[in-house]
Amino acid sequence: MSKDTPDTYLNDRLDWNLLRTFLAIAREKSVSRAATRLHLTQPAVSQALRRLEEQLGLRLVDRHGPRIEVTQAGIEVQKIAEDIYGTISRLSLTEVDREHDISGMVRIGIVSGIDFPAYDDFLAGFHRTYPRIEFESQVMRSADVVNSLQRKATTLGLTPRRALPKGVESRVFLRQRYGLFCGRHHPLFGREDVRVADLASQAFVSFTGDKVGDHMSPLTIFRDEMGFTGRVIASSSSMAEVRRYIFAGLGIGCLPEHIVSDDIARGRFQRLPPDEGVADVDLYFLWSQDRKFNAAEAAFMSALHAFLDAQEAEGTE
Incomplete structure (x- = not known):
């Protein structure tokens, strides 16, 4: 296996925290102030600086007592570190609403x-x-x-x-109010004199849940109270299928009023009595x-x- 080149070694091994520490030193021109800024001890900051210089093989600062002077090599590293810092800062995605x-x-x-x-x-x-x-x-x-x-x-x-x-x-x-309707192909369609009594023996299209005790039972109760005796000729759990059967004239049936309003305007369905509707099935x-x-x-x-x-x-x- 070939040995890592220096560039590959740095890419894989260089610790960003060392660059971040050096950046603070270069900005503050002081190890103690850098330590305060980073919430670290001075020995930890000094050790990080030494490790970075060893990894890069460069002298990054000259020390003059408590004062720090960044070398020319350090200035170049600082520029690169500033670029990296800006790139990493953008990773915070501040423009995104977390x-x-x-x-x-x-x-x-x-x-x-x-x-x-x-x-x-x-x-x-x-x-x-x-x-x-x-x-x-x-x-x-x-x-x-x-x-x-x-x-x-x-x-x-x-x-x-x-x-x-x-x-x-x-x-x-x-909230849904159900009414009684017939479709364009039903014999009652177009008649203006339809009474509730005329509906008693008509074949009916129902929902499969339309039985006493189930969620559509108000519709069953309505049919019983009105004395409807017509047989259920078609049924489905699908609103679209019940609507289709009613339109095709298989029988009369109950549908939510707001769903059929456009069909009435287009001449596909006709509202049947009672005018106040049949039942609320929310x-x-x-x-x-x-x-x-x-x-x-x-x-x-x-x-x-x-x-x-x-x-x-x-x-x-």
């Missing part, structure tokens, strides 16, 4: 069909603040959202509320109380709570 320089993964369990423009804007702002945080959303049934939180497989859940196990906390994420933000969050998760959870606080404050104004 509080927001966070990386990590946030996993969200979510039911399908959530349409919440203010939340979309919130995500855009959060990404600008924390560009290195990554997201993974998994569309699930409501029951699976809760199960994933219990297993610590997801950071948080967004779902209609259901009976929650111990340790899973919740708060309202989005969406909730769920999280596990005993989960230890990583830095990315903690940042997102805190920001999401603040976003919902602001939404609630706007709603009370």
Whole structure:
């Protein structure tokens, strides 16, 4: 094996702390003042100077009692040390906001069909603040959202509320009012004289969670109270699929009013009675109380709570 060249040896072995100590000596023109500046003892500073001179094979200072005079070789080394010091100082990245320089993964369990423009804007702002945080959303049934939180497989859940196990906390994420609708291909579409009594025997499109005791049970209760006897001809846990079945005319069905508003304007859906809507089925933000969050998760959870606080404050104004 070939021996190291002097340049290679210095690159690999030279201790920056020795250069830093010499830089303080050269600036202060005094070992004692350099020691005070570096919070070291005078013997430690003198020893560091000797070690640097030995490693470089150069005399860097001349001593005249307590006074230090930097040699010509020392002046050249000082210039190089100043450059190195400036480069190392830039490594501190003072222009970066360390509080927001966070990386990590946030996993969200979510039911399908959530349409919440203010939340979309919130995500855009959060990404600008924390560009290195990554997201993974998994569309699930409501029951699976809760199960994933219990297993610590997801950071948080967004779902209609259901009976929650111990340790899973919740708060309202989005208030939703459901109405009854038919699609363009349904026989009732275009009729202006439709009454609730005309709907009793119509085939129905429902959510798979639409049964008493489940998270969509208010919709079941509405059908029972209205005396609807039509069979459920299609069902899905997916909002998009329920919406598709209703549009195709398979049956009438319930959807969140704000989701269907554009379709009504485009002539794809028609609102059916009752005019006041069917039921409130709010969406909730769920999280596990005993989960230890990583830095990315903690940042997102805190920001999401603040976003919902602001939404609630706007709603009370």
